[in-house]
Amino acid sequence: MKNHRNPRRTFLKNAALGSALATFTSGVSLANTRTEKPIRQHFNLNYAPHFGMFKNHAGNDLVDQINFMAEQGFPALEDNGLMKRSPEDQKRIGAALEKHGMTMGVFVIDPGFNWEVALTTGKETYKEAFVKECEKAVEVAKIVNAKWMTVVPGYFERNLPMDQQTANIIDAYRMGAEVFEPHGLTMVMEPLSDNPHLYLRHSNQAYMICKAVDSPAVKILYDIYHMQRNEGNLIPNMELCWEEIAYIQIGDNPGRKEPGTGEINYQNVFKWIDHKGFKGICGMEHGNASPGKEGEQALIDAYHKADAFK
Known part of the structure; x- marks a missing residue:
């Protein structure tokens, strides 16, 4: 007895098999594509690495490093x-940066006397050099x-009262603001902790100077x-100065490495920001806690962990 096949049933069966095979091969193709080019992973906040941070993955060329940052989902560079x-x-x-749609973060204005007794003195030579830069x-x-x-602003001028030094800095920053305002640019002053000779050390100092200068071109860099x-x-002090904070920098303490290597609860801080x-x-603006590619990957993982807030 002959087995007569139903032509319509055979056609539907072959079509289904072909569809399944196409789906499978498409999945393989997609998987291969992902292996060759990592998926860009995005963050909640706009984190900006710096050159050298991923040199073991990307090499020494600046553009290659930017390309790697973009592939990892970082939207900015400083x-x-x-x-x-x-x-x-x-x-x-x-x-x-333009190619990847990335934003340029801060770069430093260094007239050559950032680590000297300078703008606090009120001397015209320092102010003129600052404006030129x-x-x-x-x-x-x-x-x-x-x-x-x-x-x-540089170091303390120990021969002048504190208020006089503050007034001298305000004058200098007003001169700088006149340069930047027409271009929509902003200089962000950074309180530092490197040594006790630095004049600008606290966020409330920076806040007072911003209010005195009274310009959108002069704000706070809160490191x-x-x-x-x-x-x-941290959070209460940031709240007090929030309206004048235009830029934020990161680094755990002690050690000045990536989030999770020190005492700061960065997930909570990032959530608040x-x-x-x-x-x-x-x-x-910090170093890598561990060397090599493994250290660079650990840094990336640390940011994903700290950024995973709800």
């Missing part, structure tokens, strides 16, 4: 030494589409590492 780079490198950095910074900012520049060392009580609606940059 480069303290940008003004000292060649015009060619500045252009390459700007082009790479601000003018140079405007041109560099245009190349990389930057908005923020770090400023540090969480330095402020943990100098004053602690996010709930404040902060859309600016959180610069990763």
